[in-house]
Amino acid sequence: MTTLSVVSLFPSLLNVNGDAENGDVLAARARWAGLEAMHLRIEEVGALPVEPDVIVLGSGTDASAEAALERIAPLQDELRRWATEGVPILGVGTGMELLGWGIEFADGRTLEGLGIVPGRAVPREARVSDDLIVRSKHGLLVGYENHARDYVGAEGSPLGRVVRGSGNGRGSGQEGVVMGSVIGTHLHGPVLAKQPALADAMLAATAERRGVAYATGGPAAEADGYADRARAVILERLGVSGR
Amino acid sequence: MRYAPAILVGRFVRFLARLRKPGGGSAVPGLVVNRLAPGYLPHALGAFPDGLVVVSGSSGKSTTTKMLVAVLRAHDRSVFTNPSTANIAQGLTSALLERADVRGRVPGDLAVLEMDEGHGARVTADLPPDVVVLTNVMVDQIDRFHDSEAVAGMLGRIASRATKSIVLNADDAYLVQVAAAAERGVVVERFGVSAEVLAAAPRGLGNARTAGERLAAGDGLRIVGLAGDVTTLELHGRAVDVRLPSRGIHYAVDAAAAVAGARAILGRDFDLDVAARAVSEMPAVFGRGERVTVRGTEVEFVLVQNPSSFQLNVDGIAPGTEQILFAMGSDVRDPSYFWPVDASGLGSVRVVSGSKAYEAALQLAYDGVEVGRVEPDLPTALDEFLALPVPEHGVKTIVFTADSMRRTRAHLGLAEAKEDA
Numbered sequence: 001m002t003t004l005s006v007v008s009l010f011p012s013l014l015n016v017n018g019d020a021e022n023g024d025v026l027a028a029r030a031r032w033a034g035l036e037a038m039h040l041r042i043e044e045v046g047a048l049p050v051e052p053d054v055i056v057l058g059s060g061t062d063a064s065a066e067a068a069l070e071r072i073a074p075l076q077d078e079l080r081r082w083a084t085e086g087v088p089i090l091g092v093g094t095g096m097e098l099l100g101w102g103i104e105f106a107d108g109r110t111l112e113g114l115g116i117v118p119g120r121a122v123p124r125e126a127r128v129s130d131d132l133i134v135r136s137k138h139g140l141l142v143g144y145e146n147h148a149r150d151y152v153g154a155e156g157s158p159l160g161r162v163v164r165g166s167g168n169g170r171g172s173g174q175e176g177v178v179m180g181s182v183i184g185t186h187l188h189g190p191v192l193a194k195q196p197a198l199a200d201a202m203l204a205a206t207a208e209r210r211g212v213a214y215a216t217g218g219p220a221a222e223a224d225g226y227a228d229r230a231r232a233v234i235l236e237r238l239g240v241s242g243r
Numbered sequence: 244m245r246y247a248p249a250i251l252v253g254r255f256v257r258f259l260a261r262l263r264k265p266g267g268g269s270a271v272p273g274l275v276v277n278r279l280a281p282g283y284l285p286h287a288l289g290a291f292p293d294g295l296v297v298v299s300g301s302s303g304k305s306t307t308t309k310m311l312v313a314v315l316r317a318h319d320r321s322v323f324t325n326p327s328t329a330n331i332a333q334g335l336t337s338a339l340l341e342r343a344d345v346r347g348r349v350p351g352d353l354a355v356l357e358m359d360e361g362h363g364a365r366v367t368a369d370l371p372p373d374v375v376v377l378t379n380v381m382v383d384q385i386d387r388f389h390d391s392e393a394v395a396g397m398l399g400r401i402a403s404r405a406t407k408s409i410v411l412n413a414d415d416a417y418l419v420q421v422a423a424a425a426e427r428g429v430v431v432e433r434f435g436v437s438a439e440v441l442a443a444a445p446r447g448l449g450n451a452r453t454a455g456e457r458l459a460a461g462d463g464l465r466i467v468g469l470a471g472d473v474t475t476l477e478l479h480g481r482a483v484d485v486r487l488p489s490r491g492i493h494y495a496v497d498a499a500a501a502v503a504g505a506r507a508i509l510g511r512d513f514d515l516d517v518a519a520r521a522v523s524e525m526p527a528v529f530g531r532g533e534r535v536t537v538r539g540t541e542v543e544f545v546l547v548q549n550p551s552s553f554q555l556n557v558d559g560i561a562p563g564t565e566q567i568l569f570a571m572g573s574d575v576r577d578p579s580y581f582w583p584v585d586a587s588g589l590g591s592v593r594v595v596s597g598s599k600a601y602e603a604a605l606q607l608a609y610d611g612v613e614v615g616r617v618e619p620d621l622p623t624a625l626d627e628f629l630a631l632p633v634p635e636h637g638v639k640t641i642v643f644t645a646d647s648m649r650r651t652r653a654h655l656g657l658a659e660a661k662e663d664a
Contacts, residue, residue, distance in 0.1 A: 016382065016390050018582025021609075028609050061390040144577040189579020193605055223608040226617065230601035233619075 002210045004030050004037040004203075007052040009075075009095075011041045013068040017146065017188040019058025019092040022199075025192045026054050029199055032218040035207065045074055052087065053206045055079075059093025059188055062105060062148075069098055069111055076114050083116050086209055088202035089182045092191065093147055096177065096184030097121040101153065117179040119154035119168075128166045132187055133240055134175040136160030138197040140242060141175075142231040143187035151177070151186070159185055164238050181205060194231060196224045246287075246347035249280035253340045273336030283347060284332060285369035287339050293320065293353035295370065296508050299363045299401050300378030300412075301394055302449070302549055303497040306488070307378055308357040310501030310522050315355065317521035318509055323351035331362040353508065364400035375405040376504040378497065380417040380451045381551045382580055391417060391451035405429055408507040412496065413463060414441070416452035432507050433463035434499040436492070440469050444492045446558060449551030464503040466495050476502060476519065483515055486523035491555050498522050534638070537655050538629050544651075545642045547571075553584045556642070560589065564637030568628045569607070570597035570621055572646030578602045586610040589642075593631065596624035597647045621647060622654045 006027045011020035023039040030037035042048055060068050072079075079099075083089060091099040102113040106123040113120075124147070132145035136159055150169030158168065159176030167175030167186060176185035183198075185191060192199035200216055207214035216224075235242050253276040260271050276283055288295055298308045312324045325338040335356065342349045358366060380395050395417035402409045402421050409425055411418040413435035422431045435458035436448070447453060458465055461479060468475030472487045474495035485502075487494040501522065506513040533544045545560065547553040560567070569592045571578065578599055586606060591613040595604040600619040607614050618624040628639070643651055651657075 015583065017579040019579075021582040025609055061392050063392055144579060146577075189577065190582050190606070190609075193609055219608065222614070223605060226601045226605040226608055226614075229617070230599075230605055233598075233601060 014058040057095030121149040132165030133163040134160040270333040273333035294373035297372040301381035306497040314505040483519040565634040570643040570647035571599040571603040574646035
């Protein structure tokens, strides 16, 4: 039986908001669907599986971004190849920024990104830390954003339109970036637990690559019920219709 | 008599607040006095003859403050301190008003203040604490503090106000940087765990970044042993055993912070044996492993304040505990930062409650915890939970965040914790 390997990259540097736990969510859902799956928290490039099935890159602090880039830079070619081959990759916050063209910090420093998805992170006037609701092809995405940079240049292929919150900012009304199987978003923390539809889309895509079928199952119904109610509580507080 | 008019107004406001909420504390009198007489707070806090100690950090500041106060009182010092619920400016002033005479003077040899890391930098701007004690930098309230660097920056600003010494956790990589930035003339005192104690800690220390090196013998107060609720502290070759208010390495770290802090402010009057005895005699700390009898049943309260205490406290719950109520309230703006916690040790939770009940249940479900029922209305959940038959295994255990703790106590008619015991 195929074992799906879900990888979170460098969680010691890129996991300030529980973003790496999206790897746990994916592995759990795959198991609930009757597949074998493991979540690998990778700190050393050498420990990477040859062909990972899903990759999660979380958010870090400004100071850790450079160290994270140093560690991830040797993977640039592989990440490009995986992306073109359709391996689902989720970049959250700093993770998305590193996958993009680069980061401009408020103090004038810049970091060259991996250039796998379009877009550049540029300083915002003030940090935003609030709910973020996005309308996407996966339905309404409900979550939280906490970032001090906007994201420009992804206007051609965003993840969705902002219903509440700032998202990519700069008046774009858009949130995140999508390029093939690569998804970048400011929705931090357990974004995949809160939006099972997005998690399942990633899992279905990667299962198909392995030639196995993916169908949500087992305890997912319980977890998804909680996710639905948690989302409903937030939407109701914000006065946003869930449909 | 400069502050007498403001004090009178403050007292009157306090009287009105008491009419509205009998027995309750309020920050409003402090807010009013701070507005009328902005100089009062620094004036009153600067007037203690033996000085002012400020305790801050992400986690453990309440426990450390209480331990430090106990140690100082055991050294025959009369101490003014603030309840941990009053650790921002208006709360501090309200707490001072509780004790102040008509001229605003507060009796006591010295003051020990627990300071919120976010507000501390601003509150301390006008007052020079003699000693600043910093516990740690942990991931906490991401929506408020953004990230650990921001917290480290705030603690660094608080530390920069110290006129005599900074007492800090040598195992915290961020605080090691604070130490490096200390001004000349300000003494840096360190406390930390030994390599053996760290190696034996299943989840480490919980710091956002743990320093690469341990404190060497002779470089400060070291935690050299931990077995159950007894820790061994070592200072300049002398070792003493201290009984902690509960099991857990974080309590040992809090005790070390308190003892090191007491030594910094007391100087030559400090007595290690007196300090050890004072901490050992403290009752179980409020809200963390506190046992109470409610409606004829024994109940244990476990307070979750941040991911680190969540993890440590979950790990500390006896395996097989049959009846657990888990409540997450509105103090958790966005629960994302709790997701790195492995809650699987809870095994099974009877009722999940609080305004963030569904968010909490979602995490528990992914951690493989069996969830009996979700009931966001806390009073209903509590009534149901307490009505369950006495468990065959373990004590009824209520795990809650701060907001749910307050609501639980209010619903069960339990007095506000006596903070200043």
